[in-house]
Amino acid sequence: MSASEFDYSAPAELFGGGKWNGRPAAITYKRFDAAAQAIQYAVEQLSGAGARVCVLEVNEERFDHRGIRELYDRSEYPLARTSASDGDPV
Numbered sequence: 001m002s003a004s005e006f007d008y009s010a011p012a013e014l015f016g017g018g019k020w021n022g023r024p025a026a027i028t029y030k031r032f033d034a035a036a037q038a039i040q041y042a043v044e045q046l047s048g049a050g051a052r053v054c055v056l057e058v059n060e061e062r063f064d065h066r067g068i069r070e071l072y073d074r075s076e077y078p079l080a081r082t083s084a085s086d087g088d089p090v
Helices: 035-044 048-052 065-073
Strands: 012-015 029-032 055-058 061-063
Touching (some): 035 055, 035 065, 061 065
Antiparallel strands (some): 012 029
């Protein structure tokens, strides 16, 4: 997928589930009006363990924690990033 193909303004769903290191995931389901908001939430608000079990769905395409981080790090990402998220793995 090229950067021009991803629509940061499209509605998005963030799914979590299962367990990470024996603990329940931080979220099970959350809907966002824009993918950029979902990406920001996953990277900046969830703990490392919670973020690693998340799956982002936008326009019937799914992204794991690595894909979410890639979308967040792109120059096309439209929202301001917090300095606390710099370098943190999702």
